[in-house]
Amino acid sequence: MKKNREKSPKQRMNRDILIVTYIFVLIFVAIAAYYIYYVNVRSEEYIASTYNTRQDLQAERVLRGDILARDGTVLVTSNETGDGQERIYPYGGMYAQVLGYYGHGKAGVERVYNHYLWRCHVNMFEQIAHTARGELNEGDSVVTTLDPRLQEIAYDMLRQYDGGAVVALDPATGEILCMASWPSFDPNEISLIWDEINEDETSSVLVNRATSGYYMPGSTFKIVDALAAYRQYGTGIEDALYYDCEGAVTLQDAVTAEELRVACDSDIAHGTVNMRGAFARSCNGYFITLGSQLDLRTWRETAEDLLYNGEIDFALSNASGRFTLDGESGTWETMLTAIGQGDTLVTPLQNAMISAAVANGGTVMRPVIVNEIRTSGGTHVRDFRHEEMARLMTEDEAAFLRELMTAVVNEGTATNMQSPYYQAAGKTGTAQNTSAPGDSNALFTGFAPADAAPGERQIVVSVVVENGGRVHGSATEIASAIFDEWLVNR
Numbered sequence: 001m002k003k004n005r006e007k008s009p010k011q012r013m014n015r016d017i018l019i020v021t022y023i024f025v026l027i028f029v030a031i032a033a034y035y036i037y038y039v040n041v042r043s044e045e046y047i048a049s050t051y052n053t054r055q056d057l058q059a060e061r062v063l064r065g066d067i068l069a070r071d072g073t074v075l076v077t078s079n080e081t082g083d084g085q086e087r088i089y090p091y092g093g094m095y096a097q098v099l100g101y102y103g104h105g106k107a108g109v110e111r112v113y114n115h116y117l118w119r120c121h122v123n124m125f126e127q128i129a130h131t132a133r134g135e136l137n138e139g140d141s142v143v144t145t146l147d148p149r150l151q152e153i154a155y156d157m158l159r160q161y162d163g164g165a166v167v168a169l170d171p172a173t174g175e176i177l178c179m180a181s182w183p184s185f186d187p188n189e190i191s192l193i194w195d196e197i198n199e200d201e202t203s204s205v206l207v208n209r210a211t212s213g214y215y216m217p218g219s220t221f222k223i224v225d226a227l228a229a230y231r232q233y234g235t236g237i238e239d240a241l242y243y244d245c246e247g248a249v250t251l252q253d254a255v256t257a258e259e260l261r262v263a264c265d266s267d268i269a270h271g272t273v274n275m276r277g278a279f280a281r282s283c284n285g286y287f288i289t290l291g292s293q294l295d296l297r298t299w300r301e302t303a304e305d306l307l308y309n310g311e312i313d314f315a316l317s318n319a320s321g322r323f324t325l326d327g328e329s330g331t332w333e334t335m336l337t338a339i340g341q342g343d344t345l346v347t348p349l350q351n352a353m354i355s356a357a358v359a360n361g362g363t364v365m366r367p368v369i370v371n372e373i374r375t376s377g378g379t380h381v382r383d384f385r386h387e388e389m390a391r392l393m394t395e396d397e398a399a400f401l402r403e404l405m406t407a408v409v410n411e412g413t414a415t416n417m418q419s420p421y422y423q424a425a426g427k428t429g430t431a432q433n434t435s436a437p438g439d440s441n442a443l444f445t446g447f448a449p450a451d452a453a454p455g456e457r458q459i460v461v462s463v464v465v466e467n468g469g470r471v472h473g474s475a476t477e478i479a480s481a482i483f484d485e486w487l488v489n490r
């Protein structure tokens, strides 16, 4: 019996080898486990701070994730190179401001969703297998709300002009469907062009004009005037003012006696107009006169309800419009403000939010640019919720503005936007270009269909074409192309 229990030298050696093997396996598992723990848990602490320069140490472990369009089209991807990885933007400048760039810091979605792009949620066994083969694990994909076809239309049409921006969104969800800005740059070349861009003080190609471009609202500001007047006069609005338009009005500053001639579009005499006709045909004389009648406090509160001097709760950085009238303002400034000039400023995104509120019965959804995070293999990781941002006006006020904005398309300055397939609504504008005196920008903000049934798909579009004032219909043509693609072509 005793002899049987005793192990031979060979058996003893086998046992030793086994123990050593177990120890190695344990060490390997521990290292792998720490690695997984690091990537999934600790990395968050490092990545969370955008000021932490060490965050890009992740680049040695994870291949930065893709940024996708809403239909899964790859808009940004990464490749492994001999000494690391490179970021690839297959569409060049088309998405440059909204998605941003990587290298020399980050911008846009690349900056705000940086943390998700460095995390990897593929399963642990795959991660270990990748690591064992000396490959990088692929970071998660960020799925944006952008529609590639709408973005292409917006970008290609904008490129025919000196500059500008287009933003389209779904008023029911707040999803940004396209966001284009021109002039642009190629984010693939960011390292090569960085010094040049920064040395040229006049270059603004990095600016996302849709969110941060300041423009005079021009006649799109008449939406604010009309709502303020409706709040002041209620159902008596159409009788509040009849104005006899002769095609132009000469303003005189009460203090300096300076004169300024403001023409209606092409000096057309509009005849006698009240609110509906004046709004539809954008009569400057009517609105300048109305401005002198408006209660300043109501006017200012209305502007602020419509996000002037406020902020838009949005993941991408954005500027807020400016309404500066107060008790100190002279008649001159008051008159110019009524037609969206002077010191009044708006961003294309803010104008889109105002139209979204009108389309949506008064409330606006918080704008969203990213809907979902997925693994590189397409497995769902997390969603981002759609939520209400604010109520800008009552349902009754929204209905009032919807009717005026519909009249603009049916009988006013945007009859070129009539379509047999849908009823569009909106407001056009032309405003001085602050950076190119003598030239003017063309604006449009609106939505379609204006008469949507509950649950029917709607789309909001806001456009600014820099120096597009000399081309009739430059802004409205872009808006129509977006409406057609979203509501008719699919």
Ligand SMILES: [Zn+2]
Pocket (backbone or CB within 6 Å): 245, 246, 247, 248, 264, 268, 269, 270, 282, 283, 284, 285, 286
């Ligand atoms: Zn007029």
